[in-house]
Amino acid sequence: MKTHYQVLGVSPRADLETIKRAFRQAAKAHHPDLRGGGDAAAEHQLKLIIAAYNVLRDPDRRAEYDERLAFERRRIRRDRWDAALQFTAATAVLSAILIGLELLLLPSVGDRLGKPEATRSVAQRPVTQSRPEPPGAPPAPAVPESTSAVPPASPPPLPPPLAAAQAPAQEAMADGVVRETPTSAAGFVKRGLERSQQGDLDGAIADFDEAVRLAPRNADLYRYRARDLGRRGRWDRAVADYERAIRLDPNNPTLFRERGLALQQKGELDEALLDLDRAVRMSFTDPDLYNDRGAVxxxxxxxxxxLADFNQALKLNPGLAAATARREEALARKREQQIADDSRARPEASETTGTLPSEGMPKR
Incomplete structure (x- = not known):
């Protein structure tokens, strides 16, 4: 579906005069009276032109429409990235399954290395047809028949270089399960998120470091690492990661919100308010943003x-418990401040005594 800018044929950065001029030209081109008769397609297009002009000529409605367009673009971009991550993860799982099947179905590594025939057990030796012995040859020694199956001999150990090439890189996780070491950014992100949920913040940060090294243009990777850095109390590095993420995705209100919260933890309240103001302008229907800004x-x-921010948060979400508690705290502090101001502004009662004024004082 075309946007209002595409309907009028103007750029999203066009000024009001350009929009008016484009509207007049488009209306003349599709007006039924000027086309010499009724045309359903032309009438429909004219309605779209009028609707687009009514939105774009009003600054407030245009700003709200631009916010919706930006949100939709971000959603599409996130959906594409999620699909790419899911495809990469599915490919990695399929590759692991194929490798496992290959190790199970193909001959053993010892056979590929050319293990001597003498080391094979009787059960593993191939059955060969007997050939007639030449005349005068000594009789071959009889092979005694075994009454039970002889277990196959264990293959010799591989040389160190080949053993490293055959065995995939593995690592023991905190839960005792041995997993393969990831080789892609998606694999490191998946394992980093798992470690973060398990409380292994240092391991999660190390995985996100590798993911950032492999995919340095992904804003979400910096955000994941900044979040765990903040949980470790390393707010300077967290703010630096949020700044990199914002440079890559400047229209994401979540990044401004989380950087504002990190700046609040550092005590930089004015800078935190700037970030939260931007986040509110980008997503003005999110009650959590008003609650966070009210806390600052x-x-x-x-x-x-x-109180104004807490009231707006509760208006958007009446069940937001954090906003309710903070609103009560703000009211209590405001009453304490008013009592203190009243006590300072009240004049002290003058003491009356029976002493007469000194003679040097003029009489009224």
Whole structure:
């Protein structure tokens, strides 16, 4: 479906005069009276042109429409990236299954290396047809028949270089399960998320380091690493990762929100408010953003601004418990501040005594 800008044939950065001029030209081209008769397709196109012009000529409605377009573009981009990750993970799983089947079905490594025939057991030796002995040849020694199956001899150990080439890289996880070491960015991300859920933050950060090295243009990788760095209390590195992610994805309100929360943890409240303001403008229907910004206003002692944000958060989500608790805290602090201000502004009662004024004082 075409956007309003495509309907009018203008750029998303076009000014109001350009939009008006494009509207007049498009309306003349599709107006039924000017085309000499009724045309259902032309009438439908004219309705689309009028609807697009009504939205784009109003600054507020245009800003809201641009936000919806940006959100839709981000959603499509995230869906494509998720599909790519799922495809990569499925490919890695299929490759592991194929490797396992190959190791099970193909001959043993010892046979490929040319193990001597003498080391094979009787059960493993191939059955050969007897040939007539030449006259005068000594009789061959009889092979006694075994009454039970002889277990095959264990293959000799592989040389170190070949053993390393045949065995895939493995690593013991915290839960005791041995898993193959990832070789792609998607594999490191998957294992890093698992480690993060298990509480192994250092291992998760190391996996995200490898993922960033393999795919340095992915904003989500910096965000994952910054989140675990913050959980470790390493806020400087977390903020630096959020800055890299924002440079790669500048229209993502989640990145501005999380960087604002990290700046709040560092005590940089003014910078945190700037990031949260941007996030609110990008996603003005998210109650959590108003709640987070209200918490920063509360930390700065701006109780009226904090109450306004908490009220807006509860208006969008009446069941948001965090906003309710913080609103009560802001009200209590505001009452304490008002009582303190009233006590300072109240004049002290003058003490009356029976002493007469000194003679040097003029009489009224």
């Amino acid at each position: 206003w509360l930390a700065k002692g701006r109780y009226d601004r904090a």
